[in-house]
Amino acid sequence: MALNNGCLKNNIITGDPFVDLGGLVLQSISERFPKKSEIEIVQFLIDVYIKKWNRNLYSVFLTTSKILNPSLKGKYEKSTKSYYQSIIQNKKIESCLDEGYCKTCGKQGLLFHNSRDFFPNSGSGKFVNFHHSHETGIFLCKECTLKLFFIPLGVVLLEGKNGFLHTQSNRLSNFWKHRIIDENLNKIDRNTSTGILRIPYTKSVNALFYLAEQIIMEVKDDEYSDYIQLIIFTNFGADPSCTIHQLPNPVFNFLNKVLRYHKFYWHRFINRFYHIKGAKWDAVNYKWFQEKKGEIIALKEDDYQNNSNQIYEKLLGNKSILRQLENAHKMHYQNQLEKFPIEITYHYIKEVLNMTKEQVELIARISDVIFELSKKEKNFKKYLFMFESAGKAYELRGALLKIIKANFQNGADEPVIRIKDYVDYLFPDGQYWGEIRDLLLIHLYEKYHDEGVNRSEIPEGEIEEAIVEEKHVNTL
Numbered sequence: 397m398a399l400n401n402g403c404l405k406n407n408i409i410t411g412d413p414f415v416d417l418g419g420l421v422l423q424s425i426s427e428r429f430p431k432k433s434e435i436e437i438v439q440f441l442i443d444v445y446i447k448k449w450n451r452n453l454y455s456v457f458l459t460t461s462k463i464l465n466p467s468l469k470g471k472y473e474k475s476t477k478s479y480y481q482s483i484i485q486n487k488k489i490e491s492c493l494d495e496g497y498c499k500t501c502g503k504q505g506l507l508f509h510n511s512r513d514f515f516p517n518s519g520s521g522k523f524v525n526f527h528h529s530h531e532t533g534i535f536l537c538k539e540c541t542l543k544l545f546f547i548p549l550g551v552v553l554l555e556g557k558n559g560f561l562h563t564q565s566n567r568l569s570n571f572w573k574h575r576i577i578d579e580n581l582n583k584i585d586r587n588t589s590t591g592i593l594r595i596p597y598t599k600s601v602n603a604l605f606y607l608a609e610q611i612i613m614e615v616k617d618d619e620y621s622d623y624i625q626l627i628i629f630t631n632f633g634a635d636p637s638c639t640i641h642q643l644p645n646p647v648f649n650f651l652n653k654v655l656r657y658h659k660f661y662w663h664r665f666i667n668r669f670y671h672i673k674g675a676k677w678d679a680v681n682y683k684w685f686q687e688k689k690g691e692i693i694a695l696k697e698d699d700y701q702n703n704s705n706q707i708y709e710k711l712l713g714n715k716s717i718l719r720q721l722e723n724a725h726k727m728h729y730q731n732q733l734e735k736f737p738i739e740i741t742y743h744y745i746k747e748v749l750n751m752t753k754e755q756v757e758l759i760a761r762i763s764d765v766i767f768e769l770s771k772k773e774k775n776f777k778k779y780l781f782m783f784e785s786a787g788k789a790y791e792l793r794g795a796l797l798k799i800i801k802a803n804f805q806n807g808a809d810e811p812v813i814r815i816k817d818y819v820d821y822l823f824p825d826g827q828y829w830g831e832i833r834d835l836l837l838i839h840l841y842e843k844y845h846d847e848g849v850n851r852s853e854i855p856e857g858e859i860e861e862a863i864v865e866e867k868h869v870n871t872l
């Protein structure tokens with residue numbers, strides 16, 4: 397029986413990451429070899445695992461599984477094939493349940509006993525507490541049981557463990573299928589596959605951003621309704637683990653905007669925030685330098701792409717990156733570089749910080765007043781210093797009050813801000829004061845660029861960090 401008419405017919409998304417990943421691999425192989433029967437597909441997989449990968453599957457399957465069990469030495473192929481033959485034929489084997497509902501897809505009928513042998517990170521042996529009714533394993537229908545055997549071709553090596561993209565969106569699943577599973581199958585065709593696939597990134601957080609970028613470039617869309625989730629797991633012996641890194645939907649949409657329209661500037665901005673021991677950042681040439689054997693050499697991206705990155709950590713940890721953006725605006729201005737695109741900041745405050753248009757306009761208006769006052773008094777440094785050094789909330793309020801007073805003393809018709817706007821838009825409930833200060837300064841530097849203010853008027857160094865625990869930004 398052809399696979400297309402068998403198991404694949406029931407390739408429904410179950411919501412279980414492991415079963416669905418196996419299903420995706422099964423679908424890919426089935427499409428590549430439409431004439432192969434189910435057992436021929438299993439045989440293909442056994443050949444890959446045993447002959448090409450030398451059974452190096454210990455991070456996915458347990459040593460008690462038929463393909464790895466040392467007591468089956470010399471009989472791995474035969475015993476694995478015979479096990480899956482019974483499953484494909486829906487034949488009763490030891491520990492079967494005659495009748496029941498599959499735990500992952502809900503199908504009624506004969507169910508097969510699955511444990512950590514082939515089902516990563518599930519319960520096994522005495523660990524019945526992993527299962528709601530304290531069964532000795534997870535009981536699955538034949539299709540879901542079979543899919544688990546396909547998992548290794550759907551994962552990549554990350555931090556010495558296995559990683560895969562989990563999503564319930566078809567188009568994102570297709571991306572994974574095309575980029576990873578097809579790549580695996582191509583390597584098998586070329587006889588260059590020797591084990592679980594490697595990607596240029598080994599650090600999972602960086603890999604998540606790399607994959608997000610690949611998706612944005614490949615699966616083009618103005619607005620994504622999905623989020624991306626990278627599951628990192630190992631089912632290895634006594635030390636199984638599972639970590640989930642989720643890229644929230646607002647961050648995904650923010651990346652979509654900046655990568656589509658400002659990719660060059662975004663990459664340059666990100667590079668500045670890698671942690672590189674003993675290296676120095678050149679803010680004019682946008683390069684990292686390190687002294688090696690008495691020689692100063694520029695580092696290449698490959699040298700540090702697996703180091704931790706402050707911006708990635710902040711974006712995943714729901715922390716604001718506005719101060720870092722603000723410093724980018726200032727450094728571009730100070731170093732006479734072209735203007736850092738204000739659009740990156742706008743996309744960030746719209747998509748991630750969820751600031752209202754009224755709030756942004758109000759902050760821009762206050763910035764204009766600060767600029768006009770500085771111009772009139774021929775002293776840009778004085779006001780700029782007041783805001784840049786405001787490291788605490790009361791210092792920012794104090795600086796604002798000075799502006800309000802100076803504006804009145806200078807004979808302005810309109811106040812800087814009315815009390816309703818102050819309460820509703822400048823500091824509404826839940827608004828982090830540091831973000832208001834950062835945005836004010838970003839507008840000011842934009843203005844300095846546009847008006848060509850003398851750079852000697854600008855205080856040296858980076859802007860003071862706001863000293864209050866940063867609020868969690870609204871990601872809803």
Ligand SMILES: [Zn+2]
Binds near residue numbers: 499500537538
């Ligand atoms: Zn099922």
